[in-house]
Amino acid sequence: MVTLKDIAAEAGVSIMTVSNVINGNHSKVSKKTIEKIEKIIQKYNYVPNLTARSLTAKSSKIIGVIVPIKGSFNNLFKDPYISELFGIIQNVVRENGYYLMVRSVKDVSDISALLKNWNMDGAIFLMPDYDNLIYSILKENKLPMVFLDSYSKIDNIISVGINDYKGGYIATRYLINNGHRKILFAGPCHKDGVPIPQIIKRLEGYKDALLESNIEFNESLIVDVEPNYEVGINLGRSICNKEFDVTAVFTTADIMGIGIIEGAKLNGKIVPNDLSVIGFDNLLPSVYVTPKLTTISQDIESKATKAVNLLIEYIEKGSVSNNKITLDVELVERQSVGQLSNLK
Amino acid sequence: MVTLKDIAAEAGVSIMTVSNVINGNHSKVSKKTIEKIEKIIQKYNYVPNLTARSLTAKSSKIIGVIVPIKGSFNNLFKDPYISELFGIIQNVVRENGYYLMVRSVKDVSDISALLKNWNMDGAIFLMPDYDNLIYSILKENKLPMVFLDSYSKIDNIISVGINDYKGGYIATRYLINNGHRKILFAGPCHKDGVPIPQIIKRLEGYKDALLESNIEFNESLIVDVEPNYEVGINLGRSICNKEFDVTAVFTTADIMGIGIIEGAKLNGKIVPNDLSVIGFDNLLPSVYVTPKLTTISQDIESKATKAVNLLIEYIEKGSVSNNKITLDVELVERQSVGQLSNLK
DNA sequence: CTGAAAGCGCTTACAG
DNA sequence: CTGAAAGCGCTTACAG
Incomplete structure (x- = not known):
């Protein structure tokens, strides 16, 4: 050498x-x-030799991307949302002359060890799973960090998220505008017993849209489940079996929406004729399914880019012009929602 | 600190x-x-501090994952094959006590710089895009490397791939067994003018299956295109417009198969009634589409695991029991292939 | 069982 | 414009 x-x-x-x-x-x-x-x-x-340089320079040029180890779902990158987000982060990190180390971790001590081990310049937390741990993460680690989709109450953490409330609101509003009044809400409101704020916000939007149209909120129409294809299928079947008296579903993940469509189909019902479904995220598969899934789109590219830019701004300037970015969401109309009048 | x-x-x-x-x-x-x-x-x-340790120890504990920068498709991680593979690699790397640095690179000098910069213990090349560069990569970098899906002629490189020939053969065989004799082959046989060996192998399997059934090979039924959804849609339309006289398509990527189904639909034709389609990879979206895509499945989990294990074996022992692993593939029958007799 | 010394490949003040 | 010295946080022989 x-x-x-x-x-x-x-x-x-x-x-x-x-x-x-x-x-x-x-x-x-x-x-x-x-x-x-x-x-x-x-x-x-x-x-x-950058390991030598990072020993003397104040900077290692390494940015860490932290993802949770999920018990049930051991390959998080199968989730198109995560992988698309990650791919863009990778690009932006590289274009800025930094290096990217990824690692799935299970707890705060894992995180701290990783960050200290490599003397990282900064870290991005891809999922808000650590929200209840942010306090201890911040306490143990004094380096620039960006938290995606966090609703942590802790001041002045840097976070990039989306307008979840609005997402829930416009999705529900759209269903109501199409004549629906019995609308199921399906998403992971809680995980291991603790509420997931991001989903709770969407739920609030849902509730407010109902309220606005004088539709009584019905607790039994909230299905608190992990959002994946299989769960969606089961839910689709249950709905068709009249276990829920609804004409439409708002689900917090496209994949689950796709499952619901499939589950309905398996029970002889057709979306959107017999049931309307609206998803969330606007991932690629939402276009592959029949009918194409109407969904709430978030701008993943912008989210990833802003997260990295913010982090690097903080690394290089020691401060950040705006530590809380909330991105807009919008409705993408496709084919999975029908007019209720057409249902009968 | x-x-x-x-x-x-x-x-x-x-x-x-x-x-x-x-x-x-x-x-x-x-x-x-x-x-x-x-x-x-x-x-x-x-x-x-691992940067200090890697300066003195012979080992940095960093494994690099190298992906190409694609001009047209700037986020490779949108490809479910790549992201699923990557996710498993990440897990296995971590479980073995190594750290993962990912980076997209454009040429050999990018690669060499990266590997030297961090004094990496090893590297995995996720795509065979560098096959024609392997000689110079090996010349400039003396560290353990694993090449996925490589058909490089260079001896004793470590590679993990799949039986592409068999994949092409059994896919075509299956179509023939269903009565098809006019079968389109669609895939990226070349890239920037140079042949992609992996696809050429599948093409050979296709040819041999035809030969075996005394079906004359027809050069004009080879469509040499980049495999993505949009290209698939256009191809599906073309086929329905009688630009090709075929009853079935074998395509080298699920995503393109999904596009073909959509393109046919847009032109009023239904898969599998009017046209049969078979894909490759068995990615999640192949289940989401209607009809569900019949495809050739490869074991991505096993591929990723073996690649990392092989690399680590080489890093730690200085040699490897088997430097060339070819994984089996199999047909996954779903709904996108019909009996030709039913077509008329 | 314990430690003093040298060195890994760099950068950071500082002196000229 | 150029360089000698010290040091970053470790590990590797080696001596006791």
Whole structure:
């Protein structure tokens, strides 16, 4: 392996002159020397050892992406939302000259160990699963961090999220506008007994839309389940079996919406003729299914880009112009919602 | 930040005694000292600085995952195949005590820089896009590497792939068994003018299956296209517009199969009644589409696991029991292929 | 069982 | 414009 020392020896200069050239401190070195050194660097394809650099420099140039270890769902990247988000984060991190280390972790001590181990410059938490742990995370780790979709009450944490309330509201509003009054809400309101704020917000939007139209809120129409395809299928079947007296479903994940459509189909019912379904996220599969899923879209690209930019701003400037970004959501009309009048 | 030095000072021992305790060289330290030191380590939640360690130890514990920068498709992780594969790799890397750095790169010098920058212990190349560059990659970088789906002719590189030939063969065989004799082959046989061996192998399987049934191979039934949803839609339309005289399509990617189904639908034709389609990969969306896509499945979990295990075996033992693993593929019968007799 | 010394490949003040 | 020295936080022989 070629080191600074080798380059310096061959150029007949000191190590730190080479270091200055590499770091672009060209004002400190004569043109002649610069050229000579650059030639040698090229000749050997020299690149600096960044583990050595991060030992002396204040910065490691490593950004950590933290994802939870899920018991039931051991490969989080199967989730198209996560993988799309991650892919963009990767791109933006690279374009800014940083390096990306990913790791799934199970608790705060895992997180702290990881961040300290590599002396990371910053970290992005992809999911809000750690919201109740943020206090201890912040206490143990003094580095720039961005939390996605967090509703943590802790002040001045940096977070990028979406307008979940509005998402719940416009989805429900849309169903009501199509004549529906008996609307099921299906999503993971709680996880391991603790509420998931993001989903609760969507639920609030749902409730307010009902209220506005003088539709009484009915607790029994809230189905608190983990959102996946299989659960969706079962739910779709249950609905068709009249276990719920509803004409429409708002579900907090496209994948579950796709499952509901399938479950209904398995029981001989057709969406949107017999049942309307609206999803959330606007992931690619929502276009593949028949009928194409009407859904609430969030701008994942923007979310990922802003998260990284915010983090890097904080890393490099020590402060951030705006520590709380809430992105807009919008309704994407497709084919899975029907007019209730057509139902009868 | 707490360092070895701090721990040593508080324990009243030398730095290297603490180092021995941390590294589990317990034979070299007295029980008393071990206990004392471990208590202090716990007290401060000390974890070693791995950038420092990797400077002295022969090992950095970093494994690189290399993905290509695609011009047209800037977020590779939108591809469910890549993201599922990646997620499993991440898990297995972590479970083995290594750390994962991902990066998209555009050429050999990018790759070499990355690997040298971090003094990586090993690297996994997720896609065979670099096959024609492997020689120069190997020349510039002397570290353990695993190439997925490579058909490089270079001996003794470590690779994990699937039986592409068989995949092409059984897919085509299945269509023939269902009475089809005019079968389109759609996939990216070439990229930027150079053949993609993986797809060529599937094409060979296709040809041999035809040959076996005395069906003449027809060059004009090979559609050499990038496999994505939009291309699939256009292809589906073209087929229904009689631009190709076929009754079935074998496509090398599920996503394109899903597009073909959609394209046919847009032109008023129904799969499998009017056209049969078979895909490749058995990704989740193949179940979401209507009709559910019949496809060739590969075991992504096994692929990812073997790739990491092989890499780590090589890193830790300096050699590998088997440097070329080819995984089996199988047909997954669903609903997108019909009997030709039913077509008329 | 314990430790002093050297060194990994860099950068950061500082002196000239 | 150039360089000698110290140090980042570890590990590796080696000596006792």
